Amino acid sequence: MTSPVRPFDGIEEERYELFEMNTSRFELSRREFLSILGPGLLILTYGSTALAQRFGRGDRGDDSVSARLHIGQDGTITVMTGKVEVGQGSRAELTQAAAEELKVDPSHIRLIMGDTALTPDDGGTYGSQSTPRTVPAIRRGAAAARDILIDAASRMWGIDSERIQVVEGVLKDSSGEKSIRYAELVDRPEVVENLQSSVPSGVEVKPVSEWEVMGTSLPRPNGKDIVMGNHRYPSDIVRPNMGYGKVLRPPAYDATLKSIDSSEAEKMEGVTVIRDGDFVGCVAPNSFRAAKAVEALAKTAEWEIPDHPSSKNLYSYLKDRAREGGGRRSRGGENGSVEEGLASAAKTIEAEFEIAYIQHAPLEPRAAVAEWEGDRVTVWTGSQVPTRVHHELCDAFDLEPDQARVIIPDTGGGFGGKHTGEAAVESARLARAAGKPVSLRWTREEEFTWAYFRPAGLIEVHAAVDDAGKVVAWDFANYNSGGSAIDTPYRVASRRTRFLSTDSPLRQGSYRALASTANTFAREVAMDELAELAGVDPVAFRWNHLEDGRLKNVLESVVGKFNWDRRRHERKPNRGMGMACGTEKGSFVAACAEVTVEHDKIHVERICQAFECGAIQNPLNLRMQVEGCIVMGLGGALFEAMEFANGRIKNASFGSYRVPRMSDVPELDIHLLDRKDLPSVGAGETPIIAVAPAIANAVYDAVGKRCRSLPLKLT
């Protein structure tokens, strides 16, 4: 291992293609499973899911496990999923999915999440994929299990399966004479014969109209552990004889270690120093001493520090190094002639938007506990992608897949920022050298400096309206920040949309909603400018450029709820109203903001937002995700920006990097459109995208100043 930080370019849209899935899978034998889960029936369902095909595993055919359930003789139903809980509510929603189809109370479902030895490979927990892909997979698996059990009962009783109903986990024949619980049934040999059933293609999941558990506000199943402080997050895991690790970080990006003297650190009681190339770390009896030992190491370390750009000239740096398309999948394209459109129109805008690097700053920093038993390692860590961490471990230590196990306890925040396994690999390296389990937790400064960032970007918009108030030319170029939601949803006579790769001075990757925040910001501010040029109300202007459909529906909803027409015309000094809308990952959002601007400070008074993501699976969780997105979005809109120079982050602490606080929360008026006729899609990301442009447009309405940067700047 030469470096603790592996090259990683994790922009999510591209990750779906570049992501190296773990190609060799390993599975415990049935006997091993049952030794962990207790006696009962293990049901594996197979099927070439769309997700599997997308990752290029379609050739495995029936070999990919799409759902894995265990029905215990004690009545507990265990559902195993590779998805993880980082606060977005997947534990509740996946529990609901299983309970719905098995027709049991959710309290009887135990969900095992993100354990590479037990759970199927459901892909990473990102990209709002759990709702559209994993929920259906679990539902089909649970429905298949239910059908297998009904089938077994029908043969046992010698009656048609049509005559058997399931009520609260009890199979009953229609005459009411016979009944048997799932738990009793799984003890029978004729049931066990059906273990390896494929999901029959005809398996029926319950239609939305018959939902009993889905569609309700099931709270987080392990909520009591959370409020009692009993839930063990990755950083809380304790193993016998465990030491505490710490890694020596370079003083600047890309620095190389020239020399180091570890003798002082090694003199400290109980301290082991590990050096492997540029990787230097230690293990100590407690984390305080580990930090002292690393301080001693740092004093003796000499580094070669190369030049590194500063955030002050970031945007010219990005633009100077841009190249069309590049290695990533570039979205967009061209329709009509933008040049002709721009030349013909009387009114044009030419605007540049600057998007800062920001950090996810989950409250639980990266953390891992690694434990070796011979040449096998188990790692507990916080990550959104257990299979990736597993792959990184196998790669770093030259392990066969069955030599590494990754377990993801419900984790303290992700937001797209925990796709990687740095802490896992580091703790495993330290643990192997120290010969004991090692707990490693990054400091806040490490998290701000060495975790990957949301990409910065430069966006150029050149657009024109004709005398009839129609957009006749739309030229949109995004440098570096990404391709999500880069295509305008508006009807425009000609358009050119480009994504340009460049050299990112900071390590960058996914962030909640990816570049759709940046692209929606630039587009919606530009649309406001065009509306003004055309002399049309911003809502009417958008309305005129939209086809009928779901985006128009949320727009109509928010405008009505906010009372746009009245408020927009009610003039008060320094007070303004703005709006924005957009779509990403199959869901639709529109927001109105009311702000006041005083002494060059923006106060967001009110946000009204309408959001639609198909049939609502859990209204409580959905509302919390929408609230969280809006308030988190205030951070990126108003305060958050990484400052760096000479290879160092200058604001690597919560004291110098402002995040939203309780008092920042504006009045929130949220409207969730429940489209029971449409498939459910994810909702943990898109509700963030309209916040910043709605505020920027409101600021313009208040004081006549166009803000074209994230965070917004008035001076």
Next chain:
Amino acid sequence: MENTFTIQVNGRNESITTDPERPLLDVLREDLGLTGTKFGCGEGQCSACSVLVDGKRVRSCVTPIGKLAGKKILTIEGLSNGDSLHPIQEAFLSLSAFQCGYCTPGMIMRTVELLENKPNPTDEEILNWMESNLCRCCGYPKILEAIQSAAKATAKGDSQ
């Protein structure tokens, strides 16, 4: 450089032999196995590590153990009575006032101190009091609701 200190944690006397500079947070988590109190920043900026020392909230990540000899410390683990929740825990649970839940112990401990000092806080007082407690999921609306609800429940309980 190790010293021995006696502190009372959740009603139990604990004798700790350690470096007096070590933060209380580390002693709770690493020596006493009380991992309910969380590390968020190590700089006293996020309040995830909030515990009560003689009834007053301290940020345990920046409080050296050497200053706490003889003090009474209350952590999230000491708040409930067995399996029966404290009214503030009950309010956070029944209103689902958490997403990832990592800030929750600190939020709850800070609320305990708030309601001891101001049993009927106004919204403005709550916001001021909670200003230093960060929730990165930004689940503040639900947290505020839970605090308001806990205040009502506590006030009602007191008057009975």
